[in-house]
Amino acid sequence: xxxxxxxIIVSYPIGMDMKHVEIYCEEVIMKHEDKNITHLEIxxxxxxxxxxxSTAAQNFDRIRRITGYLVGTLDRFNDGKRSEExxxxxxx
Numbered sequence: 001x002x003x004x005x006x007x008i009i010v011s012y013p014i015g016m017d018m019k020h021v022e023i024y025c026e027e028v029i030m031k032h033e034d035k036n037i038t039h040l041e042i043x044x045x046x047x048x049x050x051x052x053x054s055t056a057a058q059n060f061d062r063i064r065r066i067t068g069y070l071v072g073t074l075d076r077f078n079d080g081k082r083s084e085e086x087x088x089x090x091x092x
Contacts, residue, residue, distance in 0.1 A: 005040075012042040024051050 002011050005025045012021050024042050028051055039054040061072040074082060
């Protein structure tokens with residue numbers, strides 16, 4: 001079965017008490033509060049319960065090593081560093 005809990009799609013076994021579903025959801029949300037969880041899957045495995053979760057895709061900045069520095073963009077480089085980057089030999 002599926003339900004929506006705090007904007008998270010939750011899949012759980014037929015017959016599972018909604019109180020238990022909410023407890024499992026809260027546990028995952030609390031343990032991973034820094035994540036943007038989009039889907040939870042609760043699976044009964046004999047005496048145990050497995051909870052699998054997925055997060056939304058996240059953007060990330062590309063970091064490169066340029067002239068000895070780790071940078072994401074060239075915005076903060078002065079003219080000398082910009083010309084050094086422009087004139088460097090690119091290896092394939």
